[in-house]
């Protein structure tokens with residue numbers, strides 16, 4: 001399966017993951033990473049989407065620090081999934097020691113926690129994502145009690161690495177742009193309702 005399609009990736013993700021929330025999380029991260037793929041590697045945006053869709057696919061079965069995401073990556077390797085995707089999935093978990101030195105790896109890390117946070121923001125709004133904007137997400141990020149499990153540090157690190165990748169200064173405007181791009185991607189995917 002050297003060229004896994006997005007449909008095959010989704011099938012595999014659903015096979016390994018029963019939790020609706022975790023499925024939604026992977027769909028949302030996939031949509032965000034695809035948006036960066038569209039921007040940075042347009043001929044291969046589907047591959048970027050696949051990395052997002054599979055980054056936590058082993059988490060439900062193998063949630064421990066010893067297993068996630070290594071077990072999933074080992075399985076993907078047996079299916080012939082290529083190194084760029086495998087590296088991005090390993091690199092989203094800093095404990096693997098895999099450096100985030102490729103664009104896909106940087107985008108996946110920058111979107112993972114942020115997508116989770118955007119979904120949490122949408123959940124407390126009656127209209128979900130439809131009226132959600134970057135400014136309200138930024139406000140919620142400062143509220144440490146809201147979605148406390150989401151690492152603000154990882155979100156900040158991700159934005160900073162992304163800015164460096166894109167050759168842009170890390171400004172509040174850049175952060176807004178990144179957050180809005182992810183909101184739009186999630187909205188467009190319809191995954192978060």
Ligand SMILES: [Fe+2]
Nearest residue numbers: 029055056112
């Ligand atoms: Fe994740």
